[in-house]
Amino acid sequence: MIHTEHLIKDFGAFRAVDDINLDIGKGEIFGFLGANGAGKTTAIRMIIGLVLPTSGQIIVDGLDISKGSEKVKHKIGYMSQKFSLYPDLKAIENLEFYAGIYQIPFRQALKNIQPIIEQFGLQDILKNRTEDLPMGYKQRLSLVAALVHDPPLVFLDEPTSGVDPQARREFWQVINDLAYAGKSVIVSTHFMDEAEYCHRVIIMQDGREVALGNPAELKAAHSSATMQELFLKVLGEDNAKPE
């Protein structure tokens, strides 16, 4: 579904993303791991066409993203770090707006997202102003908003930051269901325990790939018991300095 080749992004003299090559398949949960500033967000923004790469190629579902065609944009669902919701709009008005800009009749959009709304328990807060909602609800609503047009590709940039562990588990249950239904889910996170939920992960540091693969296989290869341990090991090796 997603193919990138030698993806590079420079901001002036600073190289934010350095030679990233990926292949992400249908129904896969793919994780971007790394500390803040490792280049996860920039990489995701390039894949969805928000940021133009300095060099390299990105093919999304057979289409070159740099062309910025309408067709490819319909395939992408995106939830940004900031939970892009309008605080002065009611929850349901936010969803209506996003359905509107994807030209989905709201009735059909509701059909698309009804199961997730119920799974998240959002039915009762749809009439509330978004600014009055607790963080956890905003996060869930933001994911629902990214799904109104039923996209085959879902990008979640640090979706669980600032949310309690219970809510995080529920959130990952929904991500799992999305992948099970055949959507590719691309998630960035700095929570190592969340990496276990991913089918494959890329660990990034200073814009570069330091590890790529299945979490269990990666742990075995680096003889680490947990993702946390693995993370410290691969970053340490790459830096050639003790952690």
Add this chain to the structure above:
Amino acid sequence: MPNLNRIKAIAEKEVFHILRDSRTLTIIFIMPLLQLIIFGYAMNMEIRQVPLVVDDSALNSSSQALIDAFIHTDYFHLVPKDEGILNPGELFKERRAQATLSIPQGFGKDSFTVLLKIDASDPNSAQMIQNYANGIVNNRFAIAGAGITLQPLILYNPDLKSSFFFVPGLIALILVMICALLTSISISREKEMGTMEQILVSPVSATEILLGKVLPYIFLGLMDALLILGVGMLLFQVPFRGEFIVFLGFTFLYVLTSLCLGLLVSTVAKTQQGAMMMALGMTLLPTLLLSGYMFPISSMPVILQKITYIIPARYYLQIIRGIMLKGNSVRHLYQSGLSLLIMSVTMLIIASRRFKLRLS
């Protein structure tokens, strides 16, 4: 091709923002009223009841008739002559009088010359006093056999009421300020909140975003124009001699131009603060000073005269003064209207070109 459904989605959302944000509503409806009242009552350029000291040495019927002509207007009132001080310099220094009228002996028989001294520390008032005095002498106290007399006939605003001048001007000023401010803020706010990112990921095009943002404000701009016009007519008795539909049509063009100016600002400004400063900077002073509102364009240096061609209010002032005071119809105004149309289309094109569908 811009897609109507997507434009509608953006416009509808914008309406929610407007209706729920009390600050926007304040800017739209309270600010014009405040300005109207401040300009209307504080920035009054008429003069009334100028204190006048008369030194009448003739003491005959002619001199009395002249004095009566002065004090029977609303413009002058007679300050009782104080025996001690007669020197105009002293009178002016103590601000007991703003003008003195000296009538020499023999006035009305062998001489028709009188001396009017005016305190010109405020040149505007001095100019007005001189004009009024001329008017009184020429029109109401016609003196025979004094050679050529100029008989001015003042059209459209014979009493030179300043409300006739500032109400149309204020419509021009407030519309351009508010429209440019609101659109530029509404776009930069989305940039600041991060919601713009979400819109950019969607299939919406730059033109669709810009049109969706502009549509609700066209309606608001026209409402504002009607509000100022209505209150102006009610409080200050300004006339409206043209046709309403002509006013509406040309005001629509002006609102459109102002909104497109706001769009242009928003493609440059990154924050709401920046947008606000830029929108005000590009509208307030240029409109006040260079549109012909305060100062006549014909008396400006050539280079400034050239600059006035890019000030939208320059065209709208001709239009609004024409409609309200002269009863102009489309045939008198189409050139100015065309200029506004060209300006708005040009700015819209530049804005949608400059508007980045990507973050970097």
